[in-house]
Amino acid sequence: MSNLSETQKSIEIPAHDLKRSIGSLVMWAVFFALLAMSWEGADMRPWDLIENAENMSQFASGFFPPDMSQWKMYVEEIWITIQIAIWGTALSIVCSIPFGILCSENIVPWWVYQPVRRLMDAARAINEMVFAMLFVVAVGLGPFAGVLALWIHTTGVLAKLFSEAVEAIDPSPVEGIRATGATGLQEVIFGVIPQVLPLWISYSLYRFESNVRSATVLGIVGAGGIGMVLWENIRGFYYAETAAVIILIIISVSLLDVLSQRLRKMVI
Amino acid sequence: MxxxxxxxxxxxxxxxxxxxxxxxxxxxxxxxxxxxxxxxxxxxxxxxxxxxxxxxxxxxxxxxxxxxxxxxxxxxxxxxxxxxxxVGVVFQQFNLVNRLSVLTNVLIGLLGQIPRWRGTLGLFTRAEKMIAMKALARVGIDNLAEQRSSTLSGGQQQRAAIARAITQGAEVILAxxxxxxxxxxxxxxxxxxxxxxxxxxxxxxxxxxxxxxxxxxxxxxxxxxxxxxxxxxxxxxxxxxxxxxxxxxxxxxxxxxxxxxxxxxxxxxxxxxxx
The missing domain is CATH 3.40.50.300 (P-loop containing nucleotide triphosphate hydrolases)
Structure with missing residues (x-):
């Protein structure tokens, strides 16, 4: 018992670290200063929401009831959108496997992974929409331009995610394979890929979902799919039709989300 | 010698x-x-x-x-x-690839000996699989060949690692x-x-x-x-x-x-x- 009270006496609550609390105050100050600074640039006018409430409710009422008379065409276009996402994702997975490995610092020397990483940064930094506009010029209007845009952008994203998975592997099985006299490529195929495969599949499915979402707007710049229909309806003030398209997009995107989540659970 | x-x-x-x-x-x-x-x-x-x-x-x-x-x-x-x-190496932590089957892990021992392209594609002949199975039988775990190596106990995994060294035809084993x-x-x-x-x-x-x-x-x-x-x-x-x-x-x-x-x-x- 004496032992216990002795240990209790020696316990002390750590004193407030002045440096750290000032540090966190400064951090918050900077954060709020940043918000205030950006107010004007972002043209923040919250009271307009209240002032123009009537106009907006009138605008919103134009969406109802949704006009589903052309649903067949919408569904066809959504299906094309999904097909754009399927091809765009598939091509980028194929490219991301080698690029992802060439981005990993535990597999290749710095003079390989640095340039490859910068290349992938470039592919990732530019939005799909920008690529789509460029490819529409290069290969003409239509879904193929959309596929190419998704392909390039998604390769940049997946290669980074893939390489992060590779950098987190357990190195000991790879060493076990090296010790048998295997080549470097064989070490990757038998030692690295089996370890990262579940994560890779999961990332790929996630990118497929988000590519379907991206593909719904690619049509706005003429790269095929439901986006084209959506844009025409909005520009023509056909709000009932627009509402119908939006509802169908929401349904199909949610369905795909559920489906890919199931698939992901199966592989992990 | x-x-x-x-x-x-x-x-x-x-x-x-x-x-x-x-x-x-x-x-x-x-x-x-x-x-x-x-x-x-x-x-x-x-x-x-x-x-x-x-x-x-x-x-x-x-x-x-x-x-x-x-x-x-x-x-x-x-x-x-x-x-x-x-040289076969056997490690304290076994160093098998968890998600591959025991048989594949043992077949990896052959990578240094078969043509590179075939090893890289993972195409092993029946005769080669037989070599691996015999090695597994020798260490007493041929009944586990199809299981993922992560499902084995530590002792079984270590014996699988030895089977890999045997399959490798190693003349020296470093454990x-x-x-x-x-x-x-x-x-x-x-x-x-x-x-x-x-x-x-x-x-x-x-x-x-x-x-x-x-x-x-x-x-x-x-x-x-x-x-x-x-x-x-x-x-x-x-x-x-x-x-x-x-x-x-x-x-x-x-x-x-x-x-x-x-x-x-x-x-x-x-x-x-x-x-």
Whole structure:
């Protein structure tokens, strides 16, 4: 018992670290200063929401009831959108496997992974929409331009995610394979890929979902799919039709989300 | 004939502290040799150098296995990949690929011998699969061939790793603390398997061990290390507790017998607080 009270006496609550609390105050100050600074640039006018409430409710009422008379065409276009996402994702997975490995610092020397990483940064930094506009010029209007845009952008994203998975592997099985006299490529195929495969599949499915979402707007710049229909309806003030398209997009995107989540659970 | 020849091997991790200090070592073909020493004495470092997984300091050193140069003066030999395929390495943590089947893990042992493109694509012939299955049967786990290796117990995984070395056709097996993370009965099975491969196939075995009693039971010759130096090399029978105490001082307790090891001797602070 004496032992216990002795240990209790020696316990002390750590004193407030002045440096750290000032540090966190400064951090918050900077954060709020940043918000205030950006107010004007972002043209923040919250009271307009209240002032123009009537106009907006009138605008919103134009969406109802949704006009589903052309649903067949919408569904066809959504299906094309999904097909754009399927091809765009598939091509980028194929490219991301080698690029992802060439981005990993535990597999290749710095003079390989640095340039490859910068290349992938470039592919990732530019939005799909920008690529789509460029490819529409290069290969003409239509879904193929959309596929190419998704392909390039998604390769940049997946290669980074893939390489992060590779950098987190357990190195000991790879060493076990090296010790048998295997080549470097064989070490990757038998030692690295089996370890990262579940994560890779999961990332790929996630990118497929988000590519379907991206593909719904690619049509706005003429790269095929439901986006084209959506844009025409909005520009023509056909709000009932627009509402119908939006509802169908929401349904199909949610369905795909559920489906890919199931698939992901199966592989992990 | 000489199986392993090490001359002048040094390794420095942090400046001024040598993990290996100018080691010389020779092991003949067909020997089964134990390598003992307390943790941090350089056993693993030595084995990783002999298998070419680690490079030595760049002074006058040379490691040869079966007359092939593994490394010389801190540079891996030119034929290190073909040399590696003659050396099977068994690790403390088994180093199998968890998500692959036991059979595939064992087939990986053939990668150094079959045409590169076929190995890379993972196309193994029936005859090759038979070799792997025979190796698995020999270590007594052929019934587990189809399972993922992660589903096996530690002892079974270690035997699968030995099967990989057998499949590899290794003439030398380097085992780095193969039984350190196993229970006593699994440990015995693993050591029996190594002994069997040594006696029946004439494979040279160098096995690092934490505990002297296994060395006495299985290996006619023992090499004892301390602080990166060899302090004893000879007949295992000469390693009496008295000699061990002379060699290691207080550390000799750590090396004596697995049975004493199981009971933690150290009384830790939290326990005192509870009492």
């Amino acid at each position: 000489v199986a392993i020849k090490v001359t002048g091997l040094s390794k420095t991790f942090t400046k001024g502290k040598k993990a290996l200090n100018s080691l010389d070592l020779q092991i003949d073909k067909g020997e089964m040799v134990a390598l003992i020493g307390a943790s941090g004495s350089g056993k693993s470092t030595l084995i990783r150098h002999i298998s070419g997984l680690m490079k030595s300091d760049s002074d006058n050193s040379k490691i040869e296995v079966l007359d092939q140069t593994i490394q010389e003066n801190g540079k891996l030999g030119r034929g290190v990949r073909s040399a590696r395929s003659d 780095d603390e193969p039984i350190a993370s196993l229970d006593p009965s699994s440990a015995r099975k693993v050591m029996d398997t190594l002994e069997n491969v040594n006696k029946e196939d004439g494979v040279t075995v160098l096995v690092s061990l934490h505990q002297v009693d296994y060395a006495l039971r299985y290996c006619p010759r023992t090499i004892a290390m301390r602080n990166g130096e060899i302090i004893f090399d000879g007949d295992s029978k000469r390693l009496t507790p008295k000699l061990l105490e002379q060699l290691y001082g207080d550390d000799s307790l750590e090396l004596l017998g697995s049975e004493q090891q199981e009971e933690p001797v150290v009384t830790s602070l939290p326990e005192q607080a509870v009492a």
